[in-house]
Amino acid sequence: MQQLKGAIAAIARHPSGRIGAAIILIFLILAGLGAAGITPHNPLKQYVVDRLKPPSATYWFGTDLLGRDTFSRLMLGIGESFLIAFASVGIAATAGTLIGLFAAWWGHLWDGILMRIMDVLLAFPAILLALLIVAIQGPGVVTSITAIGIVYTPIFARVVRAPALALKAREFVEAAHTFGSSQRYILTRHLLLNLIAPLTVTITLALAWSLLTESGLSFLGLGSQPPAPSLGVMLAESKSMMTRAPWLMIFPGLTIMLAILGFNLFGDALRDILDPRTQGRES
Amino acid sequence: MSPLLSVRDLKVGFGRDPRANEVVKGVSFDLDAGKTLAIVGESGSGKSVTALSINRLVDFGGGRITGGSIMLNRPDGPVDITAADEPALQRIRGREIGMIFQEPMTSLNPVHTVGAQIEEAFRLSKGLEGRAATLAAKEALERVRIPDAAQRLGYYPHQMSGGMRQRVMIAMVIAANPRLLIADEPTTALDVTVQAQIMALLAELRAETGMSMIFITHDIGLVAGIADDIMVMQNGVAVEQGPIDAVLDAPQHDYTRHLLNAVPHFSGGKSVRSDGTRAAAAEPLVKVDNLVIRFPAARGLFRRSAGAVHAVDGVDFDLMPGETLAIVGESGSGKSTTARAILGLVRATRGRINTAKGRRARPVQMVFQDPFGSLNPRLNVASLLAEPAIAAGQRVDARLRERMLFLLRRVGLSEDALTRYPHQFSGGQRQRLCIARALMLNPDVVVLDEAVSALDVSVQARVLDLLVDLQHEFGLAYLFISHDMAVVERIAHRIAVMYAGQLVEIGDAKSVLSAPQHSYTQRLIGAVPAIDRRRQTFKVDTTTVPSLVRPRGYEPPPARWRDAGADHRVRLED
Numbered sequence: 001m002q003q004l005k006g007a008i009a010a011i012a013r014h015p016s017g018r019i020g021a022a023i024i025l026i027f028l029i030l031a032g033l034g035a036a037g038i039t040p041h042n043p044l045k046q047y048v049v050d051r052l053k054p055p056s057a058t059y060w061f062g063t064d065l066l067g068r069d070t071f072s073r074l075m076l077g078i079g080e081s082f083l084i085a086f087a088s089v090g091i092a093a094t095a096g097t098l099i100g101l102f103a104a105w106w107g108h109l110w111d112g113i114l115m116r117i118m119d120v121l122l123a124f125p126a127i128l129l130a131l132l133i134v135a136i137q138g139p140g141v142v143t144s145i146t147a148i149g150i151v152y153t154p155i156f157a158r159v160v161r162a163p164a165l166a167l168k169a170r171e172f173v174e175a176a177h178t179f180g181s182s183q184r185y186i187l188t189r190h191l192l193l194n195l196i197a198p199l200t201v202t203i204t205l206a207l208a209w210s211l212l213t214e215s216g217l218s219f220l221g222l223g224s225q226p227p228a229p230s231l232g233v234m235l236a237e238s239k240s241m242m243t244r245a246p247w248l249m250i251f252p253g254l255t256i257m258l259a260i261l262g263f264n265l266f267g268d269a270l271r272d273i274l275d276p277r278t279q280g281r282e283s
Numbered sequence: 284m285s286p287l288l289s290v291r292d293l294k295v296g297f298g299r300d301p302r303a304n305e306v307v308k309g310v311s312f313d314l315d316a317g318k319t320l321a322i323v324g325e326s327g328s329g330k331s332v333t334a335l336s337i338n339r340l341v342d343f344g345g346g347r348i349t350g351g352s353i354m355l356n357r358p359d360g361p362v363d364i365t366a367a368d369e370p371a372l373q374r375i376r377g378r379e380i381g382m383i384f385q386e387p388m389t390s391l392n393p394v395h396t397v398g399a400q401i402e403e404a405f406r407l408s409k410g411l412e413g414r415a416a417t418l419a420a421k422e423a424l425e426r427v428r429i430p431d432a433a434q435r436l437g438y439y440p441h442q443m444s445g446g447m448r449q450r451v452m453i454a455m456v457i458a459a460n461p462r463l464l465i466a467d468e469p470t471t472a473l474d475v476t477v478q479a480q481i482m483a484l485l486a487e488l489r490a491e492t493g494m495s496m497i498f499i500t501h502d503i504g505l506v507a508g509i510a511d512d513i514m515v516m517q518n519g520v521a522v523e524q525g526p527i528d529a530v531l532d533a534p535q536h537d538y539t540r541h542l543l544n545a546v547p548h549f550s551g552g553k554s555v556r557s558d559g560t561r562a563a564a565a566e567p568l569v570k571v572d573n574l575v576i577r578f579p580a581a582r583g584l585f586r587r588s589a590g591a592v593h594a595v596d597g598v599d600f601d602l603m604p605g606e607t608l609a610i611v612g613e614s615g616s617g618k619s620t621t622a623r624a625i626l627g628l629v630r631a632t633r634g635r636i637n638t639a640k641g642r643r644a645r646p647v648q649m650v651f652q653d654p655f656g657s658l659n660p661r662l663n664v665a666s667l668l669a670e671p672a673i674a675a676g677q678r679v680d681a682r683l684r685e686r687m688l689f690l691l692r693r694v695g696l697s698e699d700a701l702t703r704y705p706h707q708f709s710g711g712q713r714q715r716l717c718i719a720r721a722l723m724l725n726p727d728v729v730v731l732d733e734a735v736s737a738l739d740v741s742v743q744a745r746v747l748d749l750l751v752d753l754q755h756e757f758g759l760a761y762l763f764i765s766h767d768m769a770v771v772e773r774i775a776h777r778i779a780v781m782y783a784g785q786l787v788e789i790g791d792a793k794s795v796l797s798a799p800q801h802s803y804t805q806r807l808i809g810a811v812p813a814i815d816r817r818r819q820t821f822k823v824d825t826t827t828v829p830s831l832v833r834p835r836g837y838e839p840p841p842a843r844w845r846d847a848g849a850d851h852r853v854r855l856e857d
Contacts, residue, residue: 171657175717178626178649179671179724189670193661 017269023262091149096156398436790851
């Protein structure tokens with residue numbers, strides 16, 4: 001509890017941490033309200049008389065070709081995109097951490113095999129690999145989550161493996177061997193516990209990347225399927241009316257940009273705060 | 284004649300408010316041409332900061348000179364270094380004031396040959412180019428007594444040993460013929476015999492060039508042979524300064540007396556422990572029999588096995604209950620590898636290690652050298668102490684907690700330590716924690732691998748006292764691995780000397796230290812700095828350790844031993 005309070009205070013003190021956290025928080029609130037059904041208008045209802053209205057007091061971000069309220073749809077879209085981002089990063093972080101940890105721990109042959117597989121995955125551009133997986137599995141939310149999860153697994157494996165190798169050679173791990181500590185105890189208490197800092201930072205940054213990948217997939221029609229409003233889907237729908245109704249493109253675009261900026265700023269702040277070289281400098 | 288360097292009331296601070304965070308609080312001294320001043324103190328005493336202020340390198344470390352003056356007497360008149368601007372300082376650094384540091388590997392550029400780096404020093408200081416610079420570099424290497432100088436010019440720093448690298452650093456520094464050489468713990472990272480070589484070299488160079496020296500060290504014994512004046516620092520203040528004989532023979536300040544008396548100093552076997560005689564009838568707790576440890580040395584594209592590193596080659600000894608056996612030797616002698624093999628951290632290639640397995644599952648525990656590295660920084664003390672017990676299948680309950688509190692009190696830590704984390708303790712306290720952790724399972728034997736080497740000298744003394752107390756109280760046997768003869772003298776009952784993977788001499792501590800028989804033991808003991816050996820000058824000697832890499836299938840000739848006393852055996856030399 002004390003540590004959590006300290007962490008929040010440290011983020012609030014950090015300038016970019018403050019901004020990043022505020023952006024993410026606002027988006028989370030909007031997404032939560034959207035999911036609870038509290039939106040200015042029904043996001044799926046078509047107000048046929050109000051087609052392609054520019055932003056106004058009634059329709060804050062305007063309406064689309066079918067007369068649907070852009071702001072309400074954005075609230076739902078943020079929720080959908082965040083859900084996919086969080087779920088896929090969850091998969092990637094779990095799988096990548098396990099792979100990196102075991103590659104470092106077993107070493108030699110296993111290290112070679114596991115990390116070469118990761119290298120192969122890493123060699124593909126993220127969106128291309130995701131496309132490939134979606135092409136095999138067929139589009140949909142679950143496929144998006146798995147595809148993006150697989151795409152970002154190697155990054156976590158790499159982030160975990162290097163410090164895990166260093167930790168494995170530390171004297172406290174050797175000391176644990178002299179006590180006869182179990183492998184599980186050493187892996188969880190001595191290795192994983194010391195990996196929390198780099199993992200937290202990578203998770204935050206990976207959220208930004210996966211959000212972008214998800215938007216890309218949806219834009220190409222391979223992620224969330226219409227009429228479910230997702231940020232990428234909304235962008236795709238807007239492109240034929242770019243000149244007539246620019247707000248349809250501007251607001252989802254800005255949302256994606258701001259969300260990524262928020263995660264990146266937050267991640268940078270976490271990196272500064274958790275870096276042992278900066279720890280204790282202020283205290 | 285005015286002194287070469289005159290420092291008056293020097294104050295140096297760090298941080299945003301240097302005046303509030305002063306590390307050096309008003310230090311004054313004079314240094315005449317051709318003289319040597321030793322600055323002695325423990326970590327945090329301000330000795331290095333004082334020295335770094337003299338060439339204003341302290342500016343780059345975030346320090347600020349907040350008061351006082353540093354007058355350097357140059358041929359064209361005195362300069363106040365505290366007021367000099369950066370271009371003037373650049374002319375002074377190197378040309379007037381040279382500096383050598385503790386770690387020669389980090390001071391040399393790893394991607395250039397040492398020849399290129401020495402030539403660079405000559406180009407900057409004397410404007411030499413091309414062949415003239417190469418020739419000068421070769422002469423400089425010869426001056427620092429590096430054999431085959433012409434060939435070594437093409438070496439990269441990593442191809443040389445620590446002592447060689449420190450010589451190269453010295454060659455670079457004296458290239459400019461500085462009138463003042465600042466040496467900041469130049470031998471701390473080196474082995475004792477190499478340290479003696481470097482000290483001898485510095486003394487000879489000083490006699491040849493007539494330069495002055497400021498020698499910074501934590502080891503008051505080391506400077507006894509080289510310094511003219513000494514300044515003892517504590518918490519940023521010079522508590523005592525004066526001619527070396529006056530300070531060493533009649534110390535005035537309590538701290539100087541403490542450094543001279545409480546801290547381990549080598550005295551040639553006069554202060555060995557008198558408690559405990561070897562019970563010959565008892566069953567040894569650890570019996571090492573013809574231990575051989577080899578690591579394959581593979582090279583080339585296909586990692587063909589080209590031979591093996593003979594890290595430990597036929598070592599045998601016994602450890603009896605309640606006694607301390609010290610294994611001494613320099614880096615690469617195989618002493619740590621032997622200890623690790625006893626703990627099962629390294630697999631023996633051949634030979635037997637028998638540990639008395641009767642009462643306990645883990646009769647041997649270990650304390651490591653680095654108290655910062657051997658405690659997981661993310662676990663609190665309760666979790667750290669519980670680990671051996673959990674590993675042995677015990678429950679974390681009130682009884683275990685009781686044992687933790689008992690051991691914490693016993694090693695001199697307060698009970699509220701349980702909820703704290705390692706970074707909240709000092710180095711000495713952490714090592715006490717490691718000792719408590721090693722005692723959790725009530726072992727028979729504790730292996731102490733350089734357990735006090737990373738600690739400040741006065742902390743060292745207290746931890747050694749604690750170890751002796753614990754040994755009596757719990758009837759422990761210690762296997763004490765160390766390179767430091769002064770520490771070994773204080774704690775060992777018996778001493779085993781290792782050299783290049785082999786045991787060369789073993790026996791009663793007093794006998795080995797006072798009458799060493801093997802030529803290596805004699806060289807090792809002769810190299811240990813001591814206050815009693817003030818007048819002794821070391822001979823420059825460039826003996827190097829033989830390579831441990833042997834061709835495949837090589838077997839060393841069997842060892843032949845002779846007795847040199849009741850409990851004292853020496854390996855015969857060929």
